[in-house]
Amino acid sequence: MHSATQADSGSAATGQPAASKLTISDVRAIYDLPLPALVQRAMATHQANHNPSEVQLCSLLSVKTGGCQEDCGYCPQSAAHGSAEPEAMLAVEEVLTRARTARQAGATRFCMGAAWRSVKDGPAFERVLDMVRGVRSLGMEACVTLGMLSDDQARKLAEAGLTAYNHNLDTSRSFYGQVITTRTYDDRLLTLQRVRRAGVSVCCGGIIGMGESIDDRCALLHTLASLDPPPESVPINALVAVAGTPLAARPKVDPLELVRTIATARVLMPKSRVRLSAGRTELSREAQVLCFLVGANSIFYGDKLLTTGNPDCDDDQAMLKAAGLHAAPPEAASA
Numbered sequence: 001m002h003s004a005t006q007a008d009s010g011s012a013a014t015g016q017p018a019a020s021k022l023t024i025s026d027v028r029a030i031y032d033l034p035l036p037a038l039v040q041r042a043m044a045t046h047q048a049n050h051n052p053s054e055v056q057l058c059s060l061l062s063v064k065t066g067g068c069q070e071d072c073g074y075c076p077q078s079a080a081h082g083s084a085e086p087e088a089m090l091a092v093e094e095v096l097t098r099a100r101t102a103r104q105a106g107a108t109r110f111c112m113g114a115a116w117r118s119v120k121d122g123p124a125f126e127r128v129l130d131m132v133r134g135v136r137s138l139g140m141e142a143c144v145t146l147g148m149l150s151d152d153q154a155r156k157l158a159e160a161g162l163t164a165y166n167h168n169l170d171t172s173r174s175f176y177g178q179v180i181t182t183r184t185y186d187d188r189l190l191t192l193q194r195v196r197r198a199g200v201s202v203c204c205g206g207i208i209g210m211g212e213s214i215d216d217r218c219a220l221l222h223t224l225a226s227l228d229p230p231p232e233s234v235p236i237n238a239l240v241a242v243a244g245t246p247l248a249a250r251p252k253v254d255p256l257e258l259v260r261t262i263a264t265a266r267v268l269m270p271k272s273r274v275r276l277s278a279g280r281t282e283l284s285r286e287a288q289v290l291c292f293l294v295g296a297n298s299i300f301y302g303d304k305l306l307t308t309g310n311p312d313c314d315d316d317q318a319m320l321k322a323a324g325l326h327a328a329p330p331e332a333a334s335a
Helices: 003-007 025-032 035-049 092-103 123-137 151-159 185-197 216-228 255-268 285-293 313-322
Strands: 054-064 109-113 142-143 163-165 201-203 206-208 234-238 273-276 296-300
Touching: 025 035, 025 092, 025 216, 025 255, 035 255, 035 285, 054 092, 054 273, 092 109, 092 123, 109 123, 109 163, 123 151, 151 185, 151 273, 163 234, 185 201, 201 234, 206 216, 206 255, 216 255, 234 255, 234 296, 255 273, 255 285, 273 285, 285 296, 285 313
Parallel strands: 054 109, 054 296, 109 142, 142 163, 163 201, 206 234, 234 273, 273 296
Antiparallel strands: none
């Protein structure tokens, strides 16, 4: 399985889909396995490639909230329909104070997001570079999500010490246009290509529960696994339906569908960190632990994501302790 999904032909520097030896139908067959068989297969893959007792703790902060020119149907930060009021960009020292607090609570990666369609050269980008340098000086990994960027901007982020760049594909190519119209799927793949060329690791995943089919979910996972190499981090989000957004009325994701998605991601991308991301507030402890068993080995840690809620640190620490899990040490949290 490893050779079929993580060692395909193609240039490792491109970030473009390589010719996967698995078809989308093959992925669907994995997803549709009887749940005990899927759990067993995912657990075996996870245990062969990771310490199954470790979970990476990542903290996420919005450094520039609201006013985004994209129309992503799930996002409250869109100027087209968002409920998040535009706010001024945070000062560097304020961000670093939050990073120190996250580090003290146990986080090893600090992720910073700006509600931009694309990066623009100038003072705001220079401030982000200072944030990256500051976070790295704290001994933490630094990740940013800033929208589309140029080769030169990716290079500058790499020179500042950036660990990872997040840029999700969100869903399958065929369903994508029903959620987003202001940026193409190929725009997203081009951004991933630029990140790869700069030598920065890729954080790329998607969202389930937006009205997509199971085949769409499998197509997304197929695309991710076919990137050469696959993303080092793969966040799997369950839609948080926010009032005022076009997807506000979507029903909650069935927890077992999230488990199947994470398990399939683990089978397809053995070496990647699979992050149990947005939507955890709707999951029981038992459902979250099942996600860890089938391969999730990273979470967003802290009581807020960019704009939506998240379990607080004490609850997460209690859950990990009850499950016999522990935080991955900084030297192990490298994906």
